[in-house]
Amino acid sequence: MDEWAPYNYQENGRLTGxxxxxxxxxxxxxxxxxxxxxxPSMRATLTLRNRPRTIMYSLFRTPEREELYKWVGPIVEESIYPYQLAATAQPINSLEQLMHAPRISTRHAGLVPALLQELGFRNLDKSATSSMQLYLMLLAGRTDIIIGDTPAGVAYYxxxxGIAPGTLRRIPLELFRAPLYIAFSHDSDDALVAAWADALNQLRRSGELERIVQRYLPAQGSDHAAP
Known part of the structure; x- marks a missing residue:
């Protein structure tokens, strides 16, 4: 797995999320x-593609990835939005404004920067090596807009x-929406994949899946992904 809070990350030396x-x-x-x-994200993806009998989570299930792996899920469905400081003098509200913004910062590699390039963005700063760095850059005035996390991730960071409520503004543009899955390399045993799918369904039916998700969400619960 790669580091992507609140889904998979390390805290006090323990893997959690x-x-x-x-x-x-x-x-x-x-x-x-x-x-x-x-x-790291790119290494994890390469390992999934090249190392036999490997499992990776959390991975957006997209049409481009559909035939590359075997899938178990969905775990949750999430969206990616841009964010800026709420006190900005130039609030962004349209895709045209966003594409002509002075600078948008995103992580240096992964699905999000690749997606933004495919959409035609030419104002990308891909110098950040972590999500945490994106927020520090925005707060320090080193960038105008950040794109990289789901609303749940923004709440976590x-x-x-210690970013006060109301400091960040979610720009009302859903750039990407897809379900998060567990991905298995193609040589993984079909019986194993089926057993994991059955176990996930058991967790869903018992309510344990929702209880796990809710432990990591802010007080408003399922509203974390609202537009």
Missing amino acids: ISTDIVRAIMALTGDDFEIQLM SREL
Whole structure:
């Protein structure tokens, strides 16, 4: 897995997050005890493609990726929005304004910067190597707009950095929406994939899946992904 809060990340030396807890709950039901490793995003994706019998989470299931892996999910469905400071003198409200903004900062690699380039953005700063860096850049005035996290992720980093409510403004443009899945390399045993899918369905039917998700969300609960 890669570092992407609040779905999978490391805290006080322990791997945690929504998807991590769900994967552990699945393994408790299936009797598996696979090692979970934290890797940079691009390395994790390359490992999934090239190392036999590998599992990766959390991965957006997109049409381009559909045939590359075997899938178990969805875990949750999420969206990506741009964010700027609420006190900005130039609030962005349209895609045209966004595409002509002086600078948009995103992470240096991964699905989001690739998506933005495909959409035709030419004002991207891809110098950030982590989500945390994006928020620090925005707060320090080193960038005007950041794109990289779901609303749940923005809520997580706002808590971590002590960003007061109302400081950040979600620009009302849903740039991307897709479900998050657990992805299996193509050589993974079909019986294993089926067992994980069945275990996830058990968690969903029992209400445990929702309980795990809610533990990581801000007080407004399921409204974290509202437009």
